[in-house]
Amino acid sequence: MEEYILIFRHEDGTKVASPEQMQIWMKQTMDWIGGIAAQNKFVMGNGLPFADARVVRHNGVVTNGPFGEIKETIGGYIIVKAKSVDEAAEFAKGCPVLQGEGNSVEVRKIAKGDGIH
Amino acid sequence: MNQQELIPHLFRTEFRKITSVLTKFFGIDHVEIAEDIASDTFLLAYETWTYNGIPENPTAWLYTVAKNKAKNHISRNRTFTEKISGEIKYSSSGIEEVEIDLSNKNITDSQLQMLFAICHPAISTEAQIGLSLRILCGFGIDEIANALLTNNETINKRLYRAKEKLRLEKIKIEFPNESEINNRLETVLTTLYLLFSEGYYSESQDVVLRNDFCLEAMRLTSLLMEDQQTNLPAVNALMSLMCFHSSRFNARINENGEIILYGDQNEALWDHELIEKGGYFLHKASTGNKISKYHLEASIAYWHTVKADTKEKWENILQLFNRLLQIEYSPIAALNRTYALSKAQGKEIAIHEAEKLQLTDNHFYFTLLGELYAGIDDDKATLNFQQALSLAKTKTDKRTIQERINKIG
Numbered sequence: 307m308e309e310y311i312l313i314f315r316h317e318d319g320t321k322v323a324s325p326e327q328m329q330i331w332m333k334q335t336m337d338w339i340g341g342i343a344a345q346n347k348f349v350m351g352n353g354l355p356f357a358d359a360r361v362v363r364h365n366g367v368v369t370n371g372p373f374g375e376i377k378e379t380i381g382g383y384i385i386v387k388a389k390s391v392d393e394a395a396e397f398a399k400g401c402p403v404l405q406g407e408g409n410s411v412e413v414r415k416i417a418k419g420d421g422i423h
Numbered sequence: 424m425n426q427q428e429l430i431p432h433l434f435r436t437e438f439r440k441i442t443s444v445l446t447k448f449f450g451i452d453h454v455e456i457a458e459d460i461a462s463d464t465f466l467l468a469y470e471t472w473t474y475n476g477i478p479e480n481p482t483a484w485l486y487t488v489a490k491n492k493a494k495n496h497i498s499r500n501r502t503f504t505e506k507i508s509g510e511i512k513y514s515s516s517g518i519e520e521v522e523i524d525l526s527n528k529n530i531t532d533s534q535l536q537m538l539f540a541i542c543h544p545a546i547s548t549e550a551q552i553g554l555s556l557r558i559l560c561g562f563g564i565d566e567i568a569n570a571l572l573t574n575n576e577t578i579n580k581r582l583y584r585a586k587e588k589l590r591l592e593k594i595k596i597e598f599p600n601e602s603e604i605n606n607r608l609e610t611v612l613t614t615l616y617l618l619f620s621e622g623y624y625s626e627s628q629d630v631v632l633r634n635d636f637c638l639e640a641m642r643l644t645s646l647l648m649e650d651q652q653t654n655l656p657a658v659n660a661l662m663s664l665m666c667f668h669s670s671r672f673n674a675r676i677n678e679n680g681e682i683i684l685y686g687d688q689n690e691a692l693w694d695h696e697l698i699e700k701g702g703y704f705l706h707k708a709s710t711g712n713k714i715s716k717y718h719l720e721a722s723i724a725y726w727h728t729v730k731a732d733t734k735e736k737w738e739n740i741l742q743l744f745n746r747l748l749q750i751e752y753s754p755i756a757a758l759n760r761t762y763a764l765s766k767a768q769g770k771e772i773a774i775h776e777a778e779k780l781q782l783t784d785n786h787f788y789f790t791l792l793g794e795l796y797a798g799i800d801d802d803k804a805t806l807n808f809q810q811a812l813s814l815a816k817t818k819t820d821k822r823t824i825q826e827r828i829n830k831i832g
Contacts, residue, residue, distance in 0.1 A: 333742070337764075340745030341776050344757035348749055 307387045309349055309416040310394035314401065315378040317408030334402035342386055342397055351384030378410070391415060426472055433481060434465055438561035441489045443533040444525055446558070447596045448493070451540060451589050454558070456496060464489045486525040493523050534559065535646055535653075536596045542611040545592045550585030551614045552621065557582055560618075560639040570627050570636055604652060611647070612661055612717065615640050619665050623672075626817055630676055637672065641665050659708035660717035666701035667724035670694040682819055690730050698728045719747040723759075737766035754782050758791050770795050786814035790824060801831050 323331070342348045356379065359371045381403060388394035391413060398404075398411040438461050445457035464485055478484040541554045556562045562570075568578045599607040622636025644662045647653040674692035675683050705721050723743045726736050744760035757780055765773030774795045782788035789811035796804035805828060812824045 336742055336745045340741070340748055340760060341779070343745070343748035343752060344760050344776065345779055345781075346752040346757070348752075351749075 307389060309385055309418075310388050310391065311383055311385050311414050311416055312394065312398050312401065313383045313412040313414065314381045314403040315410045315412060316381045316403065316406065317378060331402055338400050338402060339384060341400065342384075347387045347397070349385040349387060351382070353382040354380055356381070385416065426477055429477060429481065430465065430468060430472070433468075433485065435561055437482060437485055438462075438465065439559055440530045440534065441485070441525070442558055442561070443537045444523065444530055445489070445493055447533040447536060448523055451594055451596055454586055454589065458558070460489060460492045460496065463492055490523045490525065494521055497521060531646065531649065532598075533596070534643075535650060536598055538611060538643060538646065539599055539607055540589070540594050540596045542607070542614045543589075543592065543594050544607075544610050545594070546585060546588055548614065548617065550581060550588060551610075552617055553578060553581045554585050554589075555614060555618055555643070556636075556639075559643060560636075562635075562639075566632055569629055570621060570625050570632055572626060598652070601652070605655075608647075608653060608655065608657070612657060612715075615644050616661060616664075616717070618643070619668070623668055626819070628679075634672060637665070637669055641669070656708045656711045656713070657715040657717050659704045660715055660721050663701045663704035663708060664717055664721035664724055666697045666704060667721060667728060670697035670701065670728065682823075684823065685727065693728065701725065701728070714746070714750075716747055716750050719743050719750070723747070732766070734767060737763050741767045754780075754785055755787065758782070758785075758787050762791060762794070765795055770799055774799070784814065786811040786816075786820065786824070789814065790827075793827065797831060805831055 339348060339351060356371065361369045361371070363369070386394055386397050388397065394413045398413050401411045403409050403411060441461040441464065442454075442457050445460055446454045449456055467488055468481075468485060472478070472481075538555075538559060541559065542551050546554070553567065556567050557564075564575050564578050564582075568575045571578070619637050619640035622633045622640065625633045625636070627633055641662065644658065644665065647658045648662060670693050671685075671688065673694065674688040674690070675685075677683055701721065702725065705718075705725060708718060708721070723740055726740050726743075729736055741760065741763040744756060744763055748756055748760060761773050761777045761780065764776060774792070777788075777792055777795055780788060789807045793804045793807035793811060796807060798804075808824055808828045808831070812821060812828070815821045815824055
């Protein structure tokens with residue numbers, strides 16, 4: 307069993323959702339994660355709020371937020387256990403983030419034996 | 424209370440106190456000596472009280488005898504150690520000055536410290552439960568074997584190995600450091616939770632004994648709540664969970680000691696005082712910023728005390744299971760989560776999710792699938808129930824499933 311990270315990419319990080327809409331997404335996300343956890347395939351996850359973010363560049367310039375020049379903004383991630391990248395991609399298909407047109411979920415294998423794991 | 428009732432009653436309440444205090448006094452290496460002295464004390468009570476009648480203060484009588492027996496042991500043992508090993512452990516004070524402290528405070532402290540010693544991470548869970556039942560709860564070997572559906576020999580072996588391990592690991596009977604408390608407490612809570620479950624889910628026919636296991640687990644949990652250092656949110660949450668579960672104790676077992684399913688329970692038999700207590704402890708647990716699995720399980724148990732079958736109820740239970748599974752996966756939580764999903768969002772969605780669980784060696788898995796297909800595709804429902812029947816091990820489970828198949832018929 308390998309571990310894969312599912313990275314949620316939002317096309318437009320400047321969009322602000324209503325609290326009601328946020329609540330619906332939260333619930334859908336919890337149901338989605340619950341379904342993965344019920345298969346004993348959930349490792350961990352986190353939301354990454356758009357507020358209070360900085361981008362630090364190689365010349366030491368610090369800008370506000372992950373927006374602007376970058377086309378996509380990362381809104382969160384979860385780490386799952388899966389037998390193959392295809393199984394991990396199957397999990398990703400249920401991610402509520404994909405209801406937003408232009409949004410995507412990137413599936414990447416987590417490296418092992420690199421001193422972190 | 425006459426003698427026939429009094430001695431077993433005192434055995435239940437005092438054996439563990441004497442054993443804990445003496446084990447703390449002698450050290451964990453000598454836990455058997457402590458047990459022997461406590462047993463001998465009760466043996467003498469049987470013999471003496473039969474002829475001379477029950478003393479005015481039976482507990483004080485037991486403590487005095489236990490103290491004297493302990494002193495005798497020390498004096499005999501001292502001669503031995505001085506001559507043979509040269510190690511003079513008790514030499515700094517004369518036997519007359521040796522004071523074995525059986526005050527309430529020392530009893531409580533000793534039991535709490537013993538609880539931490541027994542629930543040491545180095546000891547296997549199985550051994551922790553066995554030792555807790557024997558030393559902290561004072562259950563007899565027969566009773567432990569009966570409730571755990573095994574024989575005396577197995578329990579004796581298990582306890583022997585557990586005590587060896589305590590010696591080998593040189594575990595001290597002491598309160599853990601402040602920095603360690605949270606980690607150590609986690610193991611203690613797991614053991615208490617399992618101890619409770621042993622009683623609650625036991626297949627033993629002895630209903631009184633099962634109830635006693637649960638009560639003992641609650642008593643040990645309240646021991647933690649009485650001490651300021653361990654009166655933490657997770658402890659209160661566990662207590663709340665135990666109260667909510669216990670409130671259904673009389674409703675979930677029929678006169679033959681067989682389990683009655685939640686849906687068929689007579690609500691009038693639920694113990695409302697315990698439900699109220701569960702609510703009180705859950706409220707007390709709602710401080711701090713860490714949500715333990717006990718918080719989530721207690722909240723789920725709370726929703727089960729609400730009999731009305733509303734969407735709100737099942738949506739809440741679903742969300743709690745979603746979070747519980749993220750903290751700790753278990754097949755039973757996965758199955759219960761899927762059941763809650765079916766109640767909150769419909770059977771089709773739940774079937775889709777259930778098929779992914781693939782818990783194909785678990786009869787509850789097929790029972791759940793049968794339940795979900797019932798009314799949608801009765802043939803598939805029957806097939807799944809039959810699969811469940813072939814995997815079920817206990818008579819009760821088999822009968823419940825067969826009744827379910829007949830209902831579809």
